[in-house]
Amino acid sequence: MDQLINWIVQPWPWYVAGPLIGLTVPALLIFGNKSFGISSSLRHMCAACVPANIPFFHYDWKKELWNLMFVLGIAIGGFIATAFLANPDSMVIAEATQQDLAALGITQYDGLLPSQIFSWENLFTAKGLVFFVLGGFMVGFGTRYAGGCTSGHAIMGLSNLQWPSLVATIFFMLGGFVMTHLLMPFIMQWVGF
């Protein structure tokens, strides 16, 4: 029993996590003929709360309640894993990444997200504007424009051998590389790191 608990509280390797995430695809199909995708939850929230007569938000969102239950579950799962199964040691981050981030001004590694960026104090500063407001906007706008996110395109779409999903996934990665290597140094300087 102790061994099991020790194993669970450790960070899980990719070959455990990846297959478990992949199994969500058949699980949702068998549970109720549902295709895996998470960014649609954002659209359902728009449809439920602020449809504003926009055709894009006029559909039977109640039929998609399962998707909102699923993302609520993800938040609860996040809470359970952090409150009861947390890794007692600090996270191991690649040496090279630590050096790169230190050069950008990120010097604290005290959790899953850097507290130097992700704190309420930063909300009304340039950091908050870029990392929460602009970042979140691009995630929401981009996934909807692309018709899906990493779950809908990269996992569900590629599992089902859909070439449009391959195109989307390539551009997800390309956007990430451009931000990380070309834009981030300027942004970090601009927001005051």
Added chain:
Amino acid sequence: MNLIKKKNISAAPCDAPNAQHTAENFSSLLKYLILGVLFGIVFVKAEIISWYRIQEMFRLQSFHMYGVIGSAILTGMISLQLIKRLSIRSMQGEKIVLKDKEFRKGQIYGGFIFGLGWAITGACPGPLYAQIGSGYTVVLVTLLSAVAGTWVYGRWSHRLPN
């Protein structure tokens, strides 16, 4: 108003289509909540909701994220092949429906914009929820902003190249 409604109910509602015919009540919806809980636990325990892991991935300094995404796709692919070849049905006895994705220019432009956001927030939509649950409550702002981004797309999508 009526016309708008009619036109769009027939349109595919989302990237995660729900092909089930049988109606679902609250207790039937609970299974998606439980699946979400398990999913959220995996997200946190494998640290894929971590901003640092996303940085490692885009800097090509760790195999972890590539391993997670790659093995998830492989597992999904094998599962879908089994479902197709064995004609496995859903729990309600319905034939499992897999819709083909259509190519649109949005997958290029939108995909790129999402990638930019992914690298600075350190999260795709799924991890956003897990980050909030993990106690990073300020990510609620990111989530609200993502909802706003979705709304803006819906409002002006007809003017965008697609």
